[in-house]
Amino acid sequence: MSIQTPLETIDAVLARNLDNPTRLIQILREIQEALGWLSPEVLAIVARGIRLPLARVKGVAGFYSFFHTQPMGRYRVLWSDNVTDRMLGSTDLMSEMCKKLWLEPGRVSEDGLASVATTSCTGMCDQGPAILVNYRAITRLNSQRVTHIVDLIRSNTPLTDWPTEFFQIDDNIRRRDILLGNSIQRGDALRSATQQSPLAILEEIKRSSLRGRGGAGFSTGLKLEACRNARGSGSNPEHYVICNADEGEPGTFKDRVLLTTQADLVFEGMTVAAYVVGARRGFLYLRGEYRYLLDSLEAVLSRRRADRLLGHNILEKDGFDFDIEIHLGAGAYICGEESALIESLEGKRGIPRIRPPFPVTHGYLNQPTSVNNVETLAAAALISVKGGDWFRTIGTAKSSGTKVLSISGDCDRPGIYEYPFGVTVAEVLADCGAELSKTQAVQISGPSGICISAEEFKRRIGFEDLPTAGAFMVFNTQRDMFEVAHNFSHFFAHESCGFCTPCRVGTTLLKNCMDKIEAGHGSEYDINEIFKINRLLQTASHCGLGHTACNPMFDTLQKFKPAYERRLKSLAFEPAFDLDETLSQARQMTGRDDAAAHLESNAEENS
Ligand SMILES: Cc1cc2nc3c(=O)[nH]c(=O)nc-3n(C[C@H](O)[C@H](O)[C@H](O)COP(=O)(O)O)c2cc1C
Ligand code: SF4
Incomplete structure (x- = not known):
């Protein structure tokens, strides 16, 4: 069997898609699956083939995070970065993988073999931590699996020869x-x-x-x-x-x-x-x-x-x-x-x-x-x-039928649960094996939904009380609800499409505020900023993403304020970073580490 040249591959993909510009996303995906990435030459050939301006094709290739206009390595590993994956240890496992591959996250290895980065939730929260390798999902990562995957990558083993059980995805109904x-x-x-x-x-x-x-x-x-x-x-x-x-x-x-x-x-x-x-x-x-x-x-x-x-x-x-x-x-x-x-x-x-x-x-x-x-x-x-x-006849007066819930987080039996509308959060928690006394919060309907605290567990799933698209993430009393909201703030900043300024800028400002509080430089000023940004997002965003992007911060600030307060440095304004600390390396290099070279002592002298 003869091997296709890149040009023949592109021609075949275009022919299969009838040179149809509405199929551009499928065309780019199929070509990338065959060639590994979308080079400028490839984009130019596609643009000519489907008679679209090159700028349009480039704009599309640059918009979607699964398209690469630069080589990303023969093995592209993406770690699902949802908070539930993190709760199952994804951050440490990813570091372990990077260390074993001698890689920095987000970078391609010098030999072009692999890259490791994060992606938004992969939809495998009931069997995380999960990764995508060349966009094929692998779940239930642990240290052993990471070592095995690193060996397979190092030995250049084609994905088709990886153990089939790696790719098994359970329904968990x-x-x-x-x-x-x-x-x-x-x-x-x-x-x-x-x-x-x-x-x-x-x-x-x-x-x-x-x-x-x-x-x-x-x-x-x-x-x-x-x-x-x-x-x-x-x-x-x-x-x-x-x-x-x-x-x-x-x-x-x-x-x-x-x-x-x-x-x-x-x-x-x-x-x-x-x-x-x-x-x-x-x-x-x-x-x-x-x-x-x-x-x-x-x-x-x-x-x-x-x-x-x-x-x-x-x-x-x-x-x-x-x-x-x-x-x-x-x-x-x-x-x-x-x-x-x-x-x-x-x-x-x-x-x-x-x-x-x-x-x-x-x-x-x-x-x-x-x-x-x-x-x-x-x-x-x-x-x-x-x-x-x-x-x-099934469900409640305003919510007929059933709702399928995706349950993940701190419970013994994560998975899929279908209930008639009207079921209480407490009943769901009991079914999925989350102890009521040890559960502090449930995030209903994902980051864009609502975070409820233990006092609210009598509330009911349904349009008249707790509407949901299905996500039900459980957090026990050991979890830090600030970290949960922090993770969601990164999600929205990453996923904002950038079309309208209030959301493009607002979601980044929110993320920056949360990063600043996380780093221990936050103050009451930043909390007020979050409320101000919330107003901006709710009133001036173009679509639902912007309208809901502040929900996790808003809810956790109302219901779990101590999680923020213990991180706040002072009530007055605090800069986002410690300038004196940042200058320490410069002081060492110049051999000046006397009291006068420190910002705080200067400030004291001047006051
Ligand atoms: C940012 C954003 C993301 C959305 N994602 C989904 C989604 O993944 N699936 C979905 O069915 N609806 C999603 N929606 C809602 C859809 O816009 C739309 O309302 C829905 O598909 C209509 O179907 P339904 O009437 O059956 O609910 C999303 C809305 C927004 C604002
Ligand atoms: S509000 Fe919607 S349209 Fe505006 S930048 Fe955010 S995601 Fe895009």
């Missing part, structure tokens, strides 16, 4: 309810839908009171109705359905498990949604960290096509045509925001659009588009079989 425990057969939801009119199915979904599971909790029935009623524009009007599987919120991994164990149900939900809105094309936007799911999901799609559950005249219904494409993300949390996701699907940088207009009227390619979370679509498929009234 601990509690099933209507979704995870469903017994409906493949095609049931579609058979039920196609026996009714699209409007009748829409009525069922509206009657179910299903609300979006991706965070905002908007009524799914109303969203589908608005999309259905919107008119497509231009010479080729179309409607689209998008399943949002970006799942970038730290601490959230339930969509990973739904796509592993209920892929048919999710695709069926997408097809039911397409039937309702009149879409012929749909997309699953899968986060890059879940690359390992791609082949199995493609296989499910192929089987569905063979069974006439996708394609032309689905289930013999004349004119019911629908198919699904999978797009992989490339390491950008912001692409979970629906309009940024659509930009990314169009082959652009993931920058949220100005809204209105909303995607339901002007979404993918400016056409009416319904963007729904994985869990929402799975629930829609169930409703198609069992009806809206049945669904509404």
Whole structure:
């Protein structure tokens, strides 16, 4: 078998993607997978091939953290940097790996063999610490595994020859309810839908009171109705359905498990949604960290096509045509925001659009588009079989159905738990093996959600009390809640897309304040600064990322203030660093370490 030249590889990728500029992210990913990185020459060839300005292609390559415009080593190791990975020892293990590879974090080894760095949460919090090696996930890192991986890297062993158990990812389903425990057969939801009119199915979904599971909790029935009623524009009007599987919120991994164990149900939900809105094309936007799911999901799609559950005249219904494409993300949390996701699907940088207009009227390619979370679509498929009234009997008055929680942190049994809405935090803690008396806080719905303290454990999961996209991170009384918020401040500063100044600058200022307090140079002044930045972010940011970026600091300052206070140096303003200490090396080099060379003694003399 002859080996392809880089040019032949690029040509093959472009041909496979039909030279289509909307597939730019997929094109760059496939080329990088084959060639290791995206050189200026490669970007120029791609730009010519898909007839886009080179600046646009470079802008896209530079936006996504999983694309490299410089060589990153034959083995690119990324350590998941969520607080739960840290709690399981990721920081020390990463240092151990760097030491063994003679590497500084963030740098490529001189021989071009490897680089080691951190990345935002990889969605493996129930089995951390986790890493990505060339974007393949490896979980349950420990010292032994680190040594083994270093040996494999040093001996240049291809990833395909690494022990298969390294790549085993567990589902850890601990509690099933209507979704995870469903017994409906493949095609049931579609058979039920196609026996009714699209409007009748829409009525069922509206009657179910299903609300979006991706965070905002908007009524799914109303969203589908608005999309259905919107008119497509231009010479080729179309409607689209998008399943949002970006799942970038730290601490959230339930969509990973739904796509592993209920892929048919999710695709069926997408097809039911397409039937309702009149879409012929749909997309699953899968986060890059879940690359390992791609082949199995493609296989499910192929089987569905063979069974006439996708394609032309689905289930013999004349004119019911629908198919699904999978797009992989490339390491950008912001692409979970629906309009940024659509930009990314169009082959652009993931920058949220100005809204209105909303995607339901002007979404993918400016056409009416319904963007729904994985869990929402799975629930829609169930409703198609069992009806809206049945669904509404489960849960609470304002939150019908169940919620799938991703539980991690200080508990004996981390994993996936599905509950009817209305369950209390205390009940969940008891189920997952977190002792109430030893638990000080739970972070609900990830860093952008809410941090609750022990006094609040009677509160209930549901839109009327504690809405959540699914993350449930448990912190015992030994944990330092300042460190938790500190980690989240870095997450937001790293993931801000940089489009609007309040968020670009505000998230960095927040991170700097938290770094300063961490370093022991904080004062009451910095706490006030955090509150000021919070106001700025909430009022002037362009999208939800900015609006929520200060939530972890705000909550922990209200509920765990001693964790901050014991770090504060004084109540007055303190500079971010100790100038006298910083100058100590200079004093030594110049041989002047007498009292007058110290800033403090100078200040005393002058006063
Ligand atoms: C910064 C940011 C990240 C988001 N990430 C996700 C995500 O990973 N998955 C998701 O379903 N929704 C996410 N959302 C919410 C989506 O914008 C959108 O509301 C959701 O996909 C709609 O689906 P639903 O109605 O089923 O909840 C995010 C929103 C913001 C502001
Ligand atoms: S708020 Fe932040 S993430 Fe959202 S558009 Fe502005 S810079 Fe980007």
